[in-house]
Amino acid sequence: SSFAPYLGNVICCPQLETMLHILVGESSKSNGLLALNATLADYCFSDVQRLLISQGANESLPSICSAQPFNLTEGSCPVKSVKEFEQTVNGSKLLVDCKTVDPVKECCNPVCQPAISEAARRLALKAPGLFSEDDVRMSPLQQTVVDDCQRVVLRWLSSQITSDKAKSVLRGLFNCNVNRVCPLDFPDPSAVARNCAHALQNQTKCCTTLDGYISGVQQQSFITNLQAIHCATSLGVMLQRRNITENIYILCHVNLKDFSLQAFGSEDAGCLLRSLPSDVTDDKSSGISFTCDLNDNIPAPWPLVPHSSTPSSCNKQINMPAFPAATSAWN
Secondary structure, rough: OOOOHHHHHHHHHHHHHHHHHHHHHHOOOOOOOOOOOOOHHHHHHHHHHHHHHOOOOOOOOHHHHHOHHHHHOOOOOOOEEEHHHHHHHHHHHHHHHHOOOOOOOOHHHHOOOHHHHHHHHHHHHOOOOOOOOOOOOOOOHHHHHHHHHHHHHHHHHHHHOOOHHHHHHHHHHHHHOOOOOOOOOOOOOHHHHOOOOOOOOHHHHHHHHHHHHHHHHHHHHHOOOHHHHHHHHHHHHHHOOOOOOOOOOOOOEEEHHHHHHHHOOOOOOEEEOOOOOOEEEEEOOOEEEEOOOOOOOOOOOOOOOOOOOOOOOOOOOOOOOOOOOOOOEEO
């Protein structure tokens, strides 16, 4: 799909990563292993790639998502058998904490994420000679082992619940990471700062420049509503550091949807994804489709504290829905 570069960060890559975890988790039910060896990983990854391409996926999806056969192996994690995993990790507690993941609450008041981290740490401790009681902070090598073990934990978790439930849990977890940051790159906003230095005296010039700047930025990607909060605040901070104190977002009627890619044929229909986006689907008659809001006119937040860093979306005052409305799908 030609949309892949614009949807990779927020939908395609979490969707692909979820599928790979579930595949290995399912295979563990028959072979007792939570990882594939290098040869099987190559074959499996190749099969997955061919299947996705046959269903309309972009051939560059693995590159876009930094996905590779290695992602199906245990990496540097010292544990890969189901038996050893269950002897090492408190599986009952992990299931209680992660059997259901609230797509909004989990990101702000995590329950499952700490449980996964603890399980991964216990697995990593089995690596001979890598950890010691004197360790105060993890080295890059230790962190790599823990990260690889987290993948093993997610596979075990997905094997213990239904595929649909596993998909819901994993997508919810991955989207917590997606929504923490703004994925857009902001070029130098000096022209905006210069033309908005006296915004109240020359509103037209300021707003024309700001609109042009945001129109260029929005071409990079579709983003979620929570990402848009971070993006709007990040740009606001950049402008405040250039002595723009007036809330030019209100002055120029800037909304959150303005930071996301626009719908075809419209200059005022930003396709703003919900905080937990729906999957991209392929229908032979209608083609590639996904769901977004075209009409939510939520004002972009201007940083309240000068030069403040981007605030946590958990402290936001705007009520954001997690799930996409079924009424505004883009085909």
